[in-house]
Amino acid sequence: MEAEILERSYNPENIEDRWFRFWMEEGLFRNTIREGRPNFCIVIPPPNITGSLHMGHALNNTLQDILIRWKRMSGHNTLWQFGIDHAGIATQNVVERQLSSEGFDRHRIGQERFVERVWEWKKESGGTITKQLKRLGASCDWDRERFTMDEGLSDAVKEVFVRLYEEGLIYRADYIINWCPRCHTALSDLEVNYEGVKGSLYHIKYPFPNSRDGIVVATTRPETMFGDTAVAVNPEDKRYKDSVGMEVMLPLTGRRIPVIADSYVDQKFGTGALKITPAHDPNDFEIGIKYNLGLIKAIDEKGSMTENAGPYKGLDRYKCRKKALKDLEDQKLLVKEESYEHSVGHCYRCHTVIEPLVSKQWFVKMSSLAMPAIDVIKRGEIRIIPSHWEATYFEWMNNIRDWCISRQIWWGHRIPAWHCKDCGQITVVRSEPGICKHCNGRNIEQEEDVLDTWFSSALWPFSTLGWPHSTRELDTYYPTSVMVTGFDILFFWVARMIMMGIKFMGDIPFHDIYLHALVRDESGQKMSKSKGNVIDPLLMMEKYGTDPFRFTLTALTAQGRDICLSEKRIEGYRHFANKIWNASRFVMLNLDGFSSGKPKKESLADRWIIHRLNIVTKDVTCALEEYRFNDMAGLLYQFWWHEFCDWYIEMAKDALAPDADTLDRQAAQETLVTVLDQGLRLLHPVMPFLTEHIWQNIPHNGKSIMVASWPVYDKERDDPEAEKQMTMLMEIIRGIRNIRGEMNISPGVRLKAIIKTQDQETGDIIMRHSRYIISLARLETMECGVEMVRPKASATSIIQGLEISVSLEGVLNFKEESERLKKELKKLDRDLEVLHKKLANEDFITRAPSDVVTKEKGRSSELSEKKKKLEIILKTITKCMEDAGLH
RNA sequence: GGGCGGAUAGCUCAGCGGGAGAGCAUCGGCCUUACAAGCCGGGGGUCACAGGUUCAAUCCCUGUUCCGCCUACCA
Numbered sequence: 001m002e003a004e005i006l007e008r009s010y011n012p013e014n015i016e017d018r019w020f021r022f023w024m025e026e027g028l029f030r031n032t033i034r035e036g037r038p039n040f041c042i043v044i045p046p047p048n049i050t051g052s053l054h055m056g057h058a059l060n061n062t063l064q065d066i067l068i069r070w071k072r073m074s075g076h077n078t079l080w081q082f083g084i085d086h087a088g089i090a091t092q093n094v095v096e097r098q099l100s101s102e103g104f105d106r107h108r109i110g111q112e113r114f115v116e117r118v119w120e121w122k123k124e125s126g127g128t129i130t131k132q133l134k135r136l137g138a139s140c141d142w143d144r145e146r147f148t149m150d151e152g153l154s155d156a157v158k159e160v161f162v163r164l165y166e167e168g169l170i171y172r173a174d175y176i177i178n179w180c181p182r183c184h185t186a187l188s189d190l191e192v193n194y195e196g197v198k199g200s201l202y203h204i205k206y207p208f209p210n211s212r213d214g215i216v217v218a219t220t221r222p223e224t225m226f227g228d229t230a231v232a233v234n235p236e237d238k239r240y241k242d243s244v245g246m247e248v249m250l251p252l253t254g255r256r257i258p259v260i261a262d263s264y265v266d267q268k269f270g271t272g273a274l275k276i277t278p279a280h281d282p283n284d285f286e287i288g289i290k291y292n293l294g295l296i297k298a299i300d301e302k303g304s305m306t307e308n309a310g311p312y313k314g315l316d317r318y319k320c321r322k323k324a325l326k327d328l329e330d331q332k333l334l335v336k337e338e339s340y341e342h343s344v345g346h347c348y349r350c351h352t353v354i355e356p357l358v359s360k361q362w363f364v365k366m367s368s369l370a371m372p373a374i375d376v377i378k379r380g381e382i383r384i385i386p387s388h389w390e391a392t393y394f395e396w397m398n399n400i401r402d403w404c405i406s407r408q409i410w411w412g413h414r415i416p417a418w419h420c421k422d423c424g425q426i427t428v429v430r431s432e433p434g435i436c437k438h439c440n441g442r443n444i445e446q447e448e449d450v451l452d453t454w455f456s457s458a459l460w461p462f463s464t465l466g467w468p469h470s471t472r473e474l475d476t477y478y479p480t481s482v483m484v485t486g487f488d489i490l491f492f493w494v495a496r497m498i499m500m501g502i503k504f505m506g507d508i509p510f511h512d513i514y515l516h517a518l519v520r521d522e523s524g525q526k527m528s529k530s531k532g533n534v535i536d537p538l539l540m541m542e543k544y545g546t547d548p549f550r551f552t553l554t555a556l557t558a559q560g561r562d563i564c565l566s567e568k569r570i571e572g573y574r575h576f577a578n579k580i581w582n583a584s585r586f587v588m589l590n591l592d593g594f595s596s597g598k599p600k601k602e603s604l605a606d607r608w609i610i611h612r613l614n615i616v617t618k619d620v621t622c623a624l625e626e627y628r629f630n631d632m633a634g635l636l637y638q639f640w641w642h643e644f645c646d647w648y649i650e651m652a653k654d655a656l657a658p659d660a661d662t663l664d665r666q667a668a669q670e671t672l673v674t675v676l677d678q679g680l681r682l683l684h685p686v687m688p689f690l691t692e693h694i695w696q697n698i699p700h701n702g703k704s705i706m707v708a709s710w711p712v713y714d715k716e717r718d719d720p721e722a723e724k725q726m727t728m729l730m731e732i733i734r735g736i737r738n739i740r741g742e743m744n745i746s747p748g749v750r751l752k753a754i755i756k757t758q759d760q761e762t763g764d765i766i767m768r769h770s771r772y773i774i775s776l777a778r779l780e781t782m783e784c785g786v787e788m789v790r791p792k793a794s795a796t797s798i799i800q801g802l803e804i805s806v807s808l809e810g811v812l813n814f815k816e817e818s819e820r821l822k823k824e825l826k827k828l829d830r831d832l833e834v835l836h837k838k839l840a841n842e843d844f845i846t847r848a849p850s851d852v853v854t855k856e857k858g859r860s861s862e863l864s865e866k867k868k869k870l871e872i873i874l875k876t877i878t879k880c881m882e883d884a885g886l887h
Numbered sequence: 888g889g890g891c892g893g894a895u896a897g898c899u900c901a902g903c904g905g906g907a908g909a910g911c912a913u914c915g916g917c918c919u920u921a922c923a924a925g926c927c928g929g930g931g932g933u934c935a936c937a938g939g940u941u942c943a944a945u946c947c948c949u950g951u952u953c954c955g956c957c958u959a960c961c962a
Contacts, residue, residue, distance in 0.1 A: 009924070194959090201962080219962060266961055274962055283960040342962085388891070392957065395890070399959095487957085518956090555910085556900075561892085562955080564899060572911060575924045586921035630901070634909075649921075734928095740916085741928030747917050778919075778927095831906075838905085843942035852905055852943090859906070 006588060006697065010574070010581035012545030015693040020134060022692075024142070028706050031079035031141045033476050040071035040078045041477035043461050043510075044140060045485045045493070046085035046148065049122060050094050053132035055519035055565065056486060058537040061138050062550045062686075063516060063557065063629060064484045068139055069685035070624055071481075073710035079477050081464050082133075082140035084126065086149040088412040088453040089183050089349045095121050095411070111410045111448075118411050132538060137546055137688045139706070146464045148456040149413070156463035157413045157456050158430050160504060165417075165428040169365045170405075172417075172426070174295075176278075176285040177361050177404050178345060181303035182352040185408040186361050188452060189401060190492050192345040192354050199344075203271060203336035204328060206231055206248040206257075215240065215248055215259065216335050218270025220342055221280075222328070223321040225250060226309040227298030228257055229288060230276040235261035237272050251333045252324060253310045260291055279358045295358050301408075303355055317355070362406035362415060362449065369499040370400045376498065376508050384513045385627050386559045389487060396491050403496075405452045412450030420444050458496035461509035478505060482512040490515065514627050517562040519553075540570055547687035548574040554686050555633035576637060577690055580683070583645050584694045587672045590656045596699060599667035604769055605651040606671040608726040611719035612643050613675050618713035620682050636683050644675055647730065651772050673699055678711045725765055729772055732804055735797035736777035739806045742820050743795055743813070750780035756788040756803040766802075792880055795820070796873050798866045814881045821874045828867045835860045 023029060033039075042064050047057060064080065072078040095118050096106055106114045133140070146153060164170040178187040202222050207214035215231055231248055233240035240259070247256045264287060265274045278288025279295040288295065298308050305312045305320045312320045328334040345354035374397050376382050377390055384390050406415060418427045420436035420443060427437040427444065436444050459467070461483075465474040479501070483494060494513060501509030540549045551573045556563045599606065616639040623632040648671075654660060655668035676698055684691040684705050695705040702708050736753055745751070753773070757763040763785045766773070770782050790796060793812040794805040838844050839860060845853055 006921095009922075217962085221962085264960090269961055276962095281960085281962080283962080286960085343959095392891070395958075490957095558901065561900080566899065566911090568911060569899070571924085575922095578924045579922065582922035582925085584921085589921070634901075637910085645922085646926090650926095737927060738929090742915095744916065744928095747919060747927065834906085838943075841942060844905095845942085847942045848905075856905075 006581060006585040006694070008585075010545070010578040010690070012547065012577075012689065016135075016137070016546050016689045019689050019692045020137065023139070023704065023706060026703060028704055029080075029139050029141050030143060031077070031473070033077045033472060037075060037077045039476055039481075040068070040076040041081065041480040042068060042079075042482055042484065043081040043464055043480055044083060045483075045489070046083045046457065046460065047129045047133070048087035048090055049084050049126045049129075049147075050087050050090045051129050053129060053136070053537050055535060055537055057129070057133070058136060058549070059516060059519055059553045059557065059563065060484060060486065061133055061136055062553050063514070065136070065138050065550075065688070066554065066629065066632075066685040067482065067484070067624070069688065069706065070710060072139070072706065073681065073684070073708060075709065077476065079144075079473065080138075080140040081144060081146070081477075081480075082130075082138075082142060083146035083460070083464050084129070084148070085457060086147065086412065086453060088407055088409055088450060089185065091118060091121075092409045092411040093183065093350060106410065114410050135538065135541060135546065137550070139688070144464075148453070148460075152466070152469075153456060153459070153463045154413055155430075156459050156467055157451065158416045159468045160459060160500065161416055161451070161455075162428055162430050163504075164364060169368070170362060171365065172360060172362050174358055174360050175363070175404075176280075176282050176356050176358050179301065179355045179357040179359065180347040180350065180352055181301065181355055182350050183347060183409065184301060186359060186404055186406060187347065187354070188404045188454070191348045193348050194343040194345050196341055197344040198339065198341050200337050201270060201340035202325065202334060203338075204251065204275075205333045205335050206251060206275075207333070208243075209247060209249055209256065215243060215273045216271045217273045217275040219275055220340060221321070222324055223305070223309075223312075223317050224277045224280045224298055225275060225324070226253060226305065226312065227277045227279045227296045228275045229278055229293040229296055230257050230291065231259050232262050232265050232274045232276050232287060233259065233272060234263060234265040234267045236263075237265075237267045239272060251328055251331065252312075262287060262290070280356050282356055285356075285358065297358065299355055299357070301357070301359075361404050362417075362451075364403040364405055366400045366402055366499075369503055370397045370495075372502045373397060373495065373498040376502065382498065382508050382511060382513060384515065386515065389490065389513075389515050392487075393490060393495065397495060403452075405455050406449040407452055408449055410450065412453060413456060415447040415449050415451060417447040418444040419447060454492055454496060457493055458500040459504070461497055461501060462505050467505070479508050480510045482514055483510040484514045484516065486518060487515040488518065512627075516557060519563045519565055535565060535567065540567070544570045544574040545577060545690075547690040548577045550688075551576065551633060551686050554629045555637070557629040559628065576641065577687065579641055579645060580687075580690065581694070583640070583649060584676060584680075584698065586649060587676050588698060590672070591669060591699070593665075594669045594673070594699065595666075596673070597666075597670065599663075599670045601661075601663040602667050602671075603651075603655060603664065604722055604725055604729075605648055605655075605772065606667050607719050607722035609644060609648040609671060609675055610717060611722050612639065613678055613711075614713055614717040617678065617682060617711040621710070621713065624685075633686060636679075636686070640679060640683070644679065647726075648675070650776055654771055654775055681705060681708055681711055684708075725769070728762075728800060728802075729766070729769055731799045732766070732802065733773055733777045735799045735804045736773070736779070736806055739795045739797060740778075743808070743816060745808075745811070747778060750778060752807040753777065753779050753782045754788050754790060754794070754805045754807060755782065755784040756790065756805070757784060757786055758801050760786055762802070790873070790876075792876065796870075798869050801862070801865065803869060814877055814884065818874060818877045818881065821870055821877065825867065825870055825874065828863055828870070832860070832863050832867065835863065 044064065045060060068078055068080045099106060161170065178192045180187055199220050201218050201220055203216050203218050204222060205214045205216045217231055228250055233244065243259045244261045246259050248259060250257055276284045276287055276293060278285045278293055279297045280299060296308050297306055299317050300306050303317045305315045307313050309320065312324060315323065325334060347354055374394060377384065377393060384393065416428060416430060418433055420439060420441055422441040422443045423436060423439040425436060425438035427433050435442055461480050462474060462478055465471060465478055467474055485494060497509045501507065549570055552570045616635055619635050620632050623635060652668040652672060655664040677700060680691040680695050692705050755766060766784045773779060774782055790803065790805045791807045793809050794807045795812065795817050796803060796805045835856060838856060
């Protein structure tokens with residue numbers, strides 16, 4: 001690749017697409033397995049086929065990409081397994097909508113044709129999210145893309161279903177389930193969102209036969225009364241003691257139902273009498289079983305009333321409610337209506353109010369699967385990060401309920417079960433059996449229901465690697481390294497993967513679970529289309545560049561905290577990208593005559609920045625190891641901007657000047673290239689495009705920064721002496737700049753500085769590096785030594801025992817300077833007061849650790865010393881003011 | 888109802904038993920030829936409230952208030 005001079009400023013447009021293509025063409029994303037290397041594997045949380053990239057995806061995949069790129073550079077065998085989820089209900093909804101716009105519905109074209117239509121749709125629109133993830137720079141092994149509905153994964157699904165069925169862990173039963181009347185399917189408990197809804201609590205009188213008296217029940221859903229099979233009261237309830245065992249008449253239909261007593265009923269709620277509708281309420285269902293009440297279905301799968309509702313038959317459930325209430329009122333049986341807020345289940349896909357229904361469905365028995373999945377977390381075989389999610393996990397797993405896995409839709413894995421019309425038995429096998437296993441009859445039909453999408457997702461960590469076949473990838477990468485996902489699907493997905501992994505692979509699916517936060521808007525609101533507060537990641541990437549966008553997400557990803565994203569932050573980090581761009585540009589413009597090699601003459605600044613680079617390498621690596629993404633970003637930001645750019649580059653300028661010593665220049669060039677190279681590598685996982693582009697244009701070895709080695713901390717390169725000396729020089733420079741700033745002296749004015757040291761040695765160090773101070777503090781001259789005398793008309797700072805005076809002959813405003821010193825003294829007094837109090841405390845001296853005491857004593861004497869010096873200076877200033885007649 | 892998390896600068900957030908931090912915003916001074924998407928400097932906080940533990944608390948414990956979130960069968 002030919003080097004090019006960088007443009008004057010960072011412009012992401014021209015570089016992102018280009019380098020992504022380069023990586024693809026070079027096959028750098030591809031998983032390569034080499035013996036003797038550690039393995040690192042992430043299976044992607046599969047995006048929905050219907051999806052397009054939102055902030056959650058952007059965050060989730062940025063973090064995964066950071067980990068994968070880091071491990072790839074560290075020399076691991078790496079696989080980031082990509083794939084897509086068929087999203088049963090969501091996809092079916094999309095295609096149904098399409099059909100309806102053409103004037104069809106799915107029942108008219110039939111299941112087979114419908115499924116074909118979905119595949120057609122997938123071919124056209126299914127690739128959207130893939131393209132978008134590539135735009136984000138995701139370094140998945142794109143050649144290994146899998147789809148939950150493809151052949152291999154479907155085999156895995158069948159295999160698992162059959163084995164669970166054979167073990168008795170899958171069963172079919174009549175049970176109360178959550179029914180979505182719009183999607184026309186059963187849903188698992190997790191797929192129902194409960195929301196507070198303002199409704200009413202209706203008090204309805206159920207009369208005794210041949211009596212005007214009766215029992216008043218309270219309900220939020222009067223339309224379900226046609227399915228009532230009893231009225232229940234608390235056995236302790238004195239009001240109803242005599243009624244238990246009697247019968248009441250169901251209003252509007254006149255059917256008789258018994259009054260029963262059960263302690264489940266809360267005397268204090270409503271009227272203390274509860275209507276029992278086993279076919280339409282999960283609790284009532286339980287009570288129904290307990291008392292053998294039978295099931296009367298009043299509402300059908302479309303949400304309309306059944307013949308059991310008598311004259312209301314065929315009415316929509318809400319229309320029926322309205323009409324029934326009016327009729328009850330006419331009959332004076334509606335005793336009271338009070339407004340009441342309660343929570344109502346909604347379909348998580350289409351937001352329709354869920355109807356609890358009794359229906360024949362397939363279930364997975366969970367308790368025996370859950371137990372080992374609890375243990376692996378307890379034993380620490382799988383770590384959840386941040387760990388506080390463990391409690392939530394245990395809570396759910398310990399109270400786990402059976403999982404309803406059948407869905408009455410057409411898009412999904414059809415349940416591999418065949419019903420025999422002759423003997424009524426079920427045959428569950430891996431492939432079309434042809435005959436009934438029980439009676440050998442040929443009159444069999446496959447179950448129409450399909451499986452919950454999460455059933456196939458639960459197998460994801462091994463099905464994508466080839467299971468049930470034995471493959472090299474499966475051998476190498478299972479258990480995978482880490483699962484990176486949002487906490488919102490901890491139960492939906494993560495827990496189920498653990499259970500299935502243990503069950504079918506005999507091993508955990510991953511070692512770590514990193515649960516990241518939700519991305520919210522800047523005021524902490526969940527982003528949603530209806531609120532109109534969504535920030536579109538694609539728009540952000542276009543506007544500010546992918547790298548700054550990724551960096552922003554990374555910098556905001558603190559463990560256990562939600563992310564409040566504002567566009568301002570992205571803009572800010574674009575400035576950071578520009579800074580890196582320009583620092584690199586500076587280096588490239590100063591490489592005349594550069595030849596790589598160990599410098600013969602290192603300056604203090606060279607030693608210092610190499611030392612800092614080494615430390616940052618250690619810290620960044622450590623942050624990654626602990627999933628502290630925000631710390632990683634912060635460390636890199638600080639190092640690049642405030643150490644490399646603000647200090648090292650400025651200090652190197654002298655050495656690069658045309659008239660500078662050749663050896664100095666060589667050392668500076670070598671250092672600049674080294675820091676740039678290593679600094680870019682450290683940054684690459686977060687900002688892949690920018691770093692690749694720059695890296696390709698500086699002296700480098702290797703094909704791509706993507707596969708350049710990850711920098712390694714080397715204890716030998718620690719240089720605490722350089723750090724110490726630089727810190728002192730930096731503080732001196734800051735001290736002089738501070739005076740300039742506070743005194744409002746323009747940067748154009750060159751100053752004279754006089755530094756009085758306490759010992760000769762320090763003076764020598766300062767003099768040896770005076771060029772840094774002269775240049776960065778913009779001095780004309782600098783003198784330094786033990787014997788220095790402060791000029792009368794000068795402003796002074798005390799730093800590390802040094803008395804730094806800036807001569808301001810003729811320009812010093814004595815009043816201003818005395819104010820400045822007084823301010824400084826006031827601050828000192830405050831600090832000293834605290835310290836004195838502490839040191840005067842006998843308990844502190846005796847009980848605090850001795851190093852703390854020593855430190856505080858040292859600080860105290862340092863500050864006292866400083867105070868003394870400042871007071872003397874203030875005195876002379878005051879005297880000067882008096883002499884000049886100022887007050 | 889149960890559980891979890893949060894309350895730190897104007898904003899968004901780190902930190903966490905011994906000297907209150909960052910980015911952005913703000914104010915003052917600068918076109919100092921890598922960068923005005925920049926440089927230099929400044930101001931700004933009883934670390935929600937009340938107790939307790941400790942030589943020492945923003946940090947640990949208890950309680951209160953307010954905000955999120957998860958979870959649950961009160962009709």
